[in-house]
Amino acid sequence: MWRASLHAGSIGGVTAIRLLLIAFLALTNVAVAAPERCACDSSRAASEGAANETFEPPGRWVASPLSDKMMARHLPADVESVAGITGSLGSQQGRAFYGGQRLLSALNPEISLTGDFAGWARVPQFPADSIPEVYGPGWGDRFYLREAEFHIVAPLDPYTRGKFFFGISGEGHFHLGEAYMEWVSLPGNLNLKVGKYRNQFGVLNRWHEHALPQVDRPLVFTSFLGEEGLSGMGISASWLLPRLWAHVNELTLEMISGGDGVSFAEEGGRDRVAVGRLKNYWDLSANAYLEVGLSGALGHNDPEGKLSTRLGGVDLTYKWVPADRALYRTFELRSEWLWSWRQTEQGRIKSWGGYVSVQNRFGARWWGGVRLDYSHLPVSAAETLKSGSVVLTYWQSEFVFLRLQLQRTLCTYGSDITKGILQIVWSMGPHKHEAY
Numbered sequence: 001m002w003r004a005s006l007h008a009g010s011i012g013g014v015t016a017i018r019l020l021l022i023a024f025l026a027l028t029n030v031a032v033a034a035p036e037r038c039a040c041d042s043s044r045a046a047s048e049g050a051a052n053e054t055f056e057p058p059g060r061w062v063a064s065p066l067s068d069k070m071m072a073r074h075l076p077a078d079v080e081s082v083a084g085i086t087g088s089l090g091s092q093q094g095r096a097f098y099g100g101q102r103l104l105s106a107l108n109p110e111i112s113l114t115g116d117f118a119g120w121a122r123v124p125q126f127p128a129d130s131i132p133e134v135y136g137p138g139w140g141d142r143f144y145l146r147e148a149e150f151h152i153v154a155p156l157d158p159y160t161r162g163k164f165f166f167g168i169s170g171e172g173h174f175h176l177g178e179a180y181m182e183w184v185s186l187p188g189n190l191n192l193k194v195g196k197y198r199n200q201f202g203v204l205n206r207w208h209e210h211a212l213p214q215v216d217r218p219l220v221f222t223s224f225l226g227e228e229g230l231s232g233m234g235i236s237a238s239w240l241l242p243r244l245w246a247h248v249n250e251l252t253l254e255m256i257s258g259g260d261g262v263s264f265a266e267e268g269g270r271d272r273v274a275v276g277r278l279k280n281y282w283d284l285s286a287n288a289y290l291e292v293g294l295s296g297a298l299g300h301n302d303p304e305g306k307l308s309t310r311l312g313g314v315d316l317t318y319k320w321v322p323a324d325r326a327l328y329r330t331f332e333l334r335s336e337w338l339w340s341w342r343q344t345e346q347g348r349i350k351s352w353g354g355y356v357s358v359q360n361r362f363g364a365r366w367w368g369g370v371r372l373d374y375s376h377l378p379v380s381a382a383e384t385l386k387s388g389s390v391v392l393t394y395w396q397s398e399f400v401f402l403r404l405q406l407q408r409t410l411c412t413y414g415s416d417i418t419k420g421i422l423q424i425v426w427s428m429g430p431h432k433h434e435a436y
Contacts, residue, residue: 017121017406017420024404024422028394109154109162112429116146116210119422124415145170146209149177151431159183165208177208178231189240198231199275200238200252201295202315202336205229211435213334213359215405215421219373219385220338220353224311225260230297232256232273246280246292259299263309263340263378270305274298288320307343309378330361340378351376353385367393377413386410400426401433 121141147167155161161184165177180195198206205221216222221229234256241249254275258266265271277295284290295313300306315336322329337354353375361367373387387409395401403423410416427433 017123017418020119020121020420020422021404023119024392024394024402027402027424028396109152110430112151112153112427112431112434114147114149114151114210114425114427114433116149117424118144118146118215120144121420123418147175149208149210151429151434153431156181159186191238193236193238194234196231196233197236198229199254199256199273199297200236200277201225201230201275201297201311202277202293202313202338203317203334204336207435210425210427211433213332213357213369214371214389214391215403215423216407218336218355218357218371219375219387219409220336220355223353223375223385224263224338224340224351224378226262228260230260230264230273230275232258234272246282248279248281250279250281252277252279259301263301263311263342264297264299265301265303265305267303270300270303272299287322288318291315291317301342307345309343310341311338313338327364328361330359330367332359333357334359340376342378344379349379349381351378351381359391365395367391367395369393383413385412398432399428400424 119142147169149165149167152164153161160181162181164179166179167175167177169175176196178195178197180193180197182191182193184191186192198208200206202221204212204217205225209217217227217229234254236252236254238250238252241251243249252275256273256275258271259273260266264273275295275297277293279291279293282290293313293315295311295315297309297311299309301309313336316334318333320331333356335354335356337352339352340350342349342351353373355371355373357369357371359367359369369391371387371389371391373385373389375385377383377385387407389405389407391403391405393401393403401424403421403425405419405421405423407419407421408416409419425433
């Protein structure tokens with residue numbers, strides 16, 4: 001969510017971009033000059049096991065094994081009974097025993113909080129036309145608290161777990177991102193999910209904004225799936241298939257009510273959308289892997305259910321991480337392409353778009369990258385958007401990162417624009433910077 005919270009005044013666009021660059025350099029220099037100063041206390045650092053000089057900036061974090069959680073949940077009664085039997089012996093030997101009440105905290109859900117702040121400067125500062133997917137929110141140069149997002153995760157029993165993600169914007173608006181329960185490790189390598197969730201269409205549609213490799217989503221997603229992406233309330237099933245042509249094959253099928261409001265109707269009696277994705281994974285070597293996905297979505301684009309839209313997508317991810325220098329070197333190439341067939345009263349509209357993104361880690365704390373975007377509009381293949389972005393990210397610690405992004409966008413139906421964005425993201429709790 002890009003909502004204005006503080007106007008930066010009448011500073012010119014070029015001057016504002018320079019100020020963002022100076023602020024980014026100043027903040028990263030301060031952190032480099034004093035790496036021994038840590039915002040967290042020593043007890044938390046010890047519990048997290050985080051060394052200030054060696055850490056892995058997280059991308060997708062894998063949840064802890066469910067069996068460990070459930071073991072902790074069922075331990076209190078067992079420990080209390082054992083303590084009652086051996087308490088007298090322990091007192092005679094001068095040893096202290098504790099009841100299972102000390103483990104009751106394992107019943108509490110894991111709660112995390114992520115703050116996402118950005119400063120935005122544009123040239124021209126006040127274009128004559130308003131195109132949200134090109135210019136971003138509001139007008140002029142602004143600061144934003146994009147979102148304060150809460151993550152609540154807990155195992156419910158040995159078979160299910162629940163997740164809640166909700167956010168509050170800088171203006172105080174409440175937004176429910178996701179709220180779902182999932183059954184894991186069912187017979188037949190089946191997982192089920194029910195509730196409100198982001199759909200598994202491609203790769204980045206599933207990710208939350210603060211976990212993206214760039215500040216913003218690629219143009220093809222905002223053009224075809226809206227600013228919030230494709231999500232809704234429904235049911236999802238995923239199967240880990242027997243090994244076929246790849247080392248790992250996974251099939252996901254989903255049905256939701258409520259589309260994105262762009263390609264699919266988000267309200268009305270015929271607002272259901274069917275989504276599917278086939279993921280194929282190969283280990284190329286001990287240091288590299290390749291993932292190729294095929295996605296599709298089908299639904300109506302009008303509340304009456306007379307007109308339909310079909311989406312097809314393909315995504316490719318290649319990642320190289322040298323085993324002996326994993327904390328200092330990483331290379332990632334990702335590309336996603338989307339095709340749309342949209343029915344209208346005047347006929348069918350065919351449009352498409354995609355992006356190519358490259359990220360390179362060149363130090364323990366530094367990442368650099370570029371992204372190239374191209375997209376039609378779903379309602380008009382004659383209107384196009386093109387953009388190029390250069391991104392520099394500095395991980396101050398595993399809790400905080402700063403990002404500077406420069407972007408140039410060319411638009412056939414509006415003014416071209418240059419943007420500079422400074423993003424600062426901080427997170428606390430056990431699920432720091434989770435992608436989803």
